[in-house]
Amino acid sequence: MTRIWNDPAEFADEMIAGFVAANERYVRRVSGGVVRSTVVPTGQVAVVVGGGSGHYPAFGGLVGQGLAHGAAMGNLFASPSTQQILSVAKAADAGAGVFFTYGNYAGDVLNFDAAQDRLRAAGVACETVTVTDDIFSARPDEKQKRRGIAGDLTVFRVAAAAAEAGYPLTEVARVAALANERTRSIGVAFSGCTLPGAPEPLFTVPEGRMAIGLGIHGEPGVDETDIPTADGLAELLVSRLLDEVPDGVSADGARAVPILNGLGSLKYEEMFVVYRRIAELLADAGIQAVDPHVGEYCTSFDMAGTSLTLFWLDDELERLWDTPVDTPAYRRGSVTTAARADAAADEPAEVTAIPPADDESCAAATIVADAVATIAATVDEHVDELGRMDSIAGDGDHGIGMQRGSHAARDAALTARDAGAGAETVLVRAADAWADKAGGTSGALWGVILTSLAGKLGDSGTPQPADVASGVAAGLAAVMAYGKAEVGDKTMVDALVPFSGELTRSVDAGADLADAWSAAADAATRAAASTADLLPRLGRARTHGQNSVGTPDPGAHSLALIVTAVGALLDGNERN
Amino acid sequence: MTRIWNDPAEFADEMIAGFVAANERYVRRVSGGVVRSTVVPTGQVAVVVGGGSGHYPAFGGLVGQGLAHGAAMGNLFASPSTQQILSVAKAADAGAGVFFTYGNYAGDVLNFDAAQDRLRAAGVACETVTVTDDIFSARPDEKQKRRGIAGDLTVFRVAAAAAEAGYPLTEVARVAALANERTRSIGVAFSGCTLPGAPEPLFTVPEGRMAIGLGIHGEPGVDETDIPTADGLAELLVSRLLDEVPDGVSADGARAVPILNGLGSLKYEEMFVVYRRIAELLADAGIQAVDPHVGEYCTSFDMAGTSLTLFWLDDELERLWDTPVDTPAYRRGSVTTAARADAAADEPAEVTAIPPADDESCAAATIVADAVATIAATVDEHVDELGRMDSIAGDGDHGIGMQRGSHAARDAALTARDAGAGAETVLVRAADAWADKAGGTSGALWGVILTSLAGKLGDSGTPQPADVASGVAAGLAAVMAYGKAEVGDKTMVDALVPFSGELTRSVDAGADLADAWSAAADAATRAAASTADLLPRLGRARTHGQNSVGTPDPGAHSLALIVTAVGALLDGNERN
Structure with a gap:
């Protein structure tokens, strides 16, 4: 120990x-x-x-x-x-x-x-x-x-x-x-x-x-x-x-x-x-x-x-x-000792200016930042559970990785919002911070999802439900291309596919964002539950010939938890 | 583990x-x-x-x-x-x-x-x-x-x-x-x-x-x-x-x-x-x-x-x-690699001839070899107990060390006896083997005791009770000089002193060897018991300022077990 x-x-x-x-x-x-x-x-x-x-x-x-x-x-x-x-x-x-x-x-x-x-x-x-x-x-x-x-x-x-x-x-x-x-x-x-x-x-x-x-x-x-x-x-x-x-x-x-x-x-x-x-x-x-x-x-x-x-x-x-x-x-063996290199000072982190944004996008940016903060709080609440699930299927770092990533994303989002950034910029900053600090597979994939979604929100005007739905679809496409996982591989893709599908369907059918998001979150939760249920059995049954690519992943479960919590936030905003 | x-x-x-x-x-x-x-x-x-x-x-x-x-x-x-x-x-x-x-x-x-x-x-x-x-x-x-x-x-x-x-x-x-x-x-x-x-x-x-x-x-x-x-x-x-x-x-x-x-x-x-x-x-x-x-x-x-x-x-x-x-x-750092040395063959172990012995000493040598075999059997029987006692007071190797030493001594004694050695030579070979194979403190001390005793037995004639008593006394003196321990230091000396004292006293009073040895073994057992009883408490109480020299030792206990078993052997020989 x-x-x-x-x-x-x-x-x-x-x-x-x-x-x-x-x-x-x-x-x-x-x-x-x-x-x-x-x-x-x-x-x-x-x-x-x-x-x-x-x-x-x-x-x-x-x-x-x-x-x-x-x-x-x-x-x-x-x-x-x-x-x-x-x-x-x-x-x-x-x-x-x-x-x-x-x-x-x-x-x-x-x-x-x-x-x-x-x-x-x-x-x-x-x-x-x-x-x-x-x-x-x-x-x-x-x-x-x-x-x-x-x-x-x-x-x-x-x-x-x-x-x-x-x-x-x-x-x-x-x-x-x-x-x-x-x-x-x-x-x-x-x-x-x-x-x-x-x-x-x-x-x-x-x-x-x-x-x-x-x-x-x-x-x-x-x-x-x-x-x-x-x-x-x-x-x-x-x-x-x-x-x-x-x-x-x-x-x-x-x-x-x-x-x-x-x-x-x-x-x-x-x-x-x-x-x-x-x-x-x-x-x-x-x-x-x-x-x-x-x-x-x-x-x-x-x-x-x-x-x-x-x-x-x-x-x-x-x-x-x-x-x-x-x-x-x-x-x-014997090494001819090389001289000590001049300890070049680490390059200072690149500071990039906040792109201009209009009032509508700044208002949306506040919702985005709140959503990212909600994600961090949700991960905190479930961190032990996620770690346990991952220790059955993988290497047990999912909870810790998600926590490090979502905390960094929250801090970056709030900083950007306070500096007057629009919705896209707030979410891009959150995505970059998540990927950088979390590491691991989940860090990389969440970075990709949030970056893809951000691209559809823009820094001007109020993002529409269709923008969000197409942003999520773009995120799904990027994750599948990047992570090379498909539905049934027991990864977050198993929950992300029904989530994106239901979101697009509901929005296309005229639902407002909060309702469409909630319906999509329910679909993701159902998909994740069946995946998660399989974990203990699969963990025991995995034998020769399977490796860590495409094995069960608590990523589907954490995605469902997160989209559900964000759905509640959107629903609350809608009612107020 | x-x-x-x-x-x-x-x-x-x-x-x-x-x-x-x-x-x-x-x-x-x-x-x-x-x-x-x-x-x-x-x-x-x-x-x-x-x-x-x-x-x-x-x-x-x-x-x-x-x-x-x-x-x-x-x-x-x-x-x-x-x-x-x-x-x-x-x-x-x-x-x-x-x-x-x-x-x-x-x-x-x-x-x-x-x-x-x-x-x-x-x-x-x-x-x-x-x-x-x-x-x-x-x-x-x-x-x-x-x-x-x-x-x-x-x-x-x-x-x-x-x-x-x-x-x-x-x-x-x-x-x-x-x-x-x-x-x-x-x-x-x-x-x-x-x-x-x-x-x-x-x-x-x-x-x-x-x-x-x-x-x-x-x-x-x-x-x-x-x-x-x-x-x-x-x-x-x-x-x-x-x-x-x-x-x-x-x-x-x-x-x-x-x-x-x-x-x-x-x-x-x-x-x-x-x-x-x-x-x-x-x-x-x-x-x-x-x-x-x-x-x-x-x-x-x-x-x-x-x-x-x-x-x-x-x-x-x-x-x-x-x-x-x-x-x-x-x-x-960088080492200039030296050439590989010619792997000089290990010198063959010195083979020394068995000194001549008369029939009386050869008969005594059989008793000596039996006694050494009895010691090995006694240690085998108590090896776990000795290890446990030593793990309270010391490093837990006493049982294993005594086992290795007494087995080697037994094998050497039987080999020497079969080759026609007298009592002294059988016991010297046993002593050397014990010290060489056991290592540790107990191996060195048992080697010293047996070597000292052997010196009084000789390779001619039947050893008399007074020879044995003076041999044990010589062993005690050598152990005290070599190990620098005194009575009260919680070492084998605490049992060896009353053993030697009682053996000399009984022999001087005219007892035969078996009776004198048994009385001496009883004295050793009493002394060892009080020492051993102290071990758990002392183990806990030892604090700053004491070190491993002179701390309690299961050596007194193993000595008492061994002299008691040898006493039973002598007693059986006497009756037959």
Whole structure:
């Protein structure tokens, strides 16, 4: 369990502050994460990694000479926001483009992809390789859906070594993809972890039992057994990995790096007892173990568990692997220490002027700001419930993420309204703040919905019900394009589709906004209820072949709660 | 809790085997531990560290260029035996003498001191500095009694850097003593750890509470409070350390290395949140934080807790600190990689011939071997009880240590008897095996008792009751000289004194051996019972100012059990 914090809501920020204070020799703080504090030669591709916090040394602990140039550090178990990734990437860029590499999780993919689009739009070359080493998170014929776990390290290191060797961006991407293809992991777990301030663990494993393939955020595994002996565990891990040797590799005679990674509470001594047998089994299979790693490379707070990774080398990969690294949490070989970079002051946040608005739009802006404040209050009221629902289906951060996002949106909306902004501007500011502060999948999607809706409200005149309905429809279209989810995937789309459909239908039939919105909210609530009811059963039933993209999501439930509360606000305004 | 093992009795050996398999680049296995696998220049002082296993990276993980030359690795939480330390020291010696440095625990002091005596007797120069950084384990006026915790790292590094810089042995000892004097730590704990195979934790801390000053083997602390906030914890740690700044140091303007060490289950993220505030507090006090360390340097399996160490630098210490290190678990700066040493085959164990014995002594040898087998059976029967008693008073390893020692003694005694050895030789072989395999305090003391007794039995003729009584008296004298304990210190001496006294008195009064032994065993049992009864109360009451030397010990209880069982054997022999 986690025991030490100040305010749980500030945990990630304070953790990053302490991490930077302890490691100024390696890293400096930028908005959204850290970059190297040492000089990077101009013209070197910048390798930017990232993901949620709670996995130290991943991701900030891996920034330094020979490894990452920057890490976007999200909230606990939540993807960094697009804005955070963008900020880190810009600070890390040394003029030769940016290479993104990170574990394959839906929220991270959403936000890194959006950041990549924005970098490219700004003329910065950017390529991406997601890490998909966890062989139990999807079948071999759906390898691209697999999650990334401790195998992150091999892909990150190879990409960084290539960058330091002067490879151009496309070549960095090529060797990183090759490293990913040749990296396979399998994990087991004995207990879950507890997020700071949470009353109970995010997930549990029954006493005396071992979950096979359980994800590092508690994503369901493929099997559960009694805890084996150390030798039995070694045999399980090695045999399953030998069942899936990469194409073109023959185990007998191969050279491979074994990485036995601890998730937090399974300790070094236990892992060495297991490794003793792993070494024997690899030798028996004719595999030459190169540079074995036994330690903590990607943790999940104090989760008890371990994973074994095999990184199947070829000549180029081995040459890139065998290079020096000097970072806060990971060091190999001898590094010629680079000079400390001038700590360029962080660029001040861009202050953009409030566009002019007429009185009608300013009046509407007040309703918009009230609605955003209502959203924040609704999330506050339900934050524990949302967290619990998400801990069954996902990684338990939905409540916290929604809270951080909606609070930031409320503050931004009120500030903009007080500065005389119109409806569109108030909502755009709220959307940007939400996406930036919340991170994760839900943060990105709510940012998209509110931005789309804002575009139909304008900063002049009173928005009409048809504007709102078409704005919501635009938001729905953007979410489906962006999140790649469809109805039935158990995501917020399941509630957003009936909401948008009913809103448009009612408005087209002549209803006023309050009535149309209420009818739409009812439709969303019905859809969300059936989705939410499925969660516990689905959580238990999810097996091999399904991954975190498209799995049940409490996002439908929170959407229903929010549109219902906003409906009540509109209805009250109507009556007054 | 600990979850993964094969046979708990083999855990430490298998752990070391796996550790070496994963780290052949750094270390090679020798009897008793590991030494560097890289070339050490002839004429460099060899720094040998060591202690019980279960504290990784301490101690094997700290062997490599720029740090230790060898580590004696004991059983779990048990000191390595004299023989193990001697073996590692001889393998590490590069012709310029051996420097021992380790945490100040009674068992380690006993065994390292004995190894030092034997090295010196063999013409190898040897000096020792024990680490005493834990300020809550004894009052400032008894600093030499304090335990060593994470501050080990500073003393080890300074000694090793001095050795690599070519300092002679006396100068290595001088700077190590200075480093120890300028290293102060304070620890807190939230939960205990569980030894492999143990049914329950070695010790516990009540849920929601924090023990202040609790030792890394559960040695009682000085206070207990509710778990504070992260900032509150930082303030506690820093303020207590600032209360005890070393003589001659002014905090304001000082340069100090802060080391925030995790004990196993308190994770990096939590420690960074705490470090954030520590950095502020140090700055507020005018202290320049140099090369901050936040991580795991000396753990206690999966114990949840942390310690803060401040290492107060002067120019020489800072120069020695700022040198490169490359070991399995600890790396700093750039090391010029040394060549791999020829893996000199371990010297085969010395095989010494069995001295001749007459028929009478061979008959007595059978009784001796039976008695040693009885001891092993008695320990087996009571192993859990002994472990529980020790977990109240000490580190819980007494049962396991006695088991390993008595089993080895039994096997050696039976082998010697079968080879035709006399009584003295059988018992000497048993004594050597016990001390070598058990490690810890009890292993060393039982080795001393049996060796002393053996000296009076001889390899010719039938030993007389007076021989046995004077042998036991010699054993008592040796234990008191060696272990520095007196009656009333709550150690095995409390039972051994009445046992020896009554045995001598009864024999002198004309009793046969069986009767005299039984009377003596009764006296030992009475004495042990009163000692054992005190344990739970004393365990709770031990506070600031007492340390592990001379605190209650289940050794008196196990001695009483053993002499009672041997008495029954003698009595049965008499009747037949």
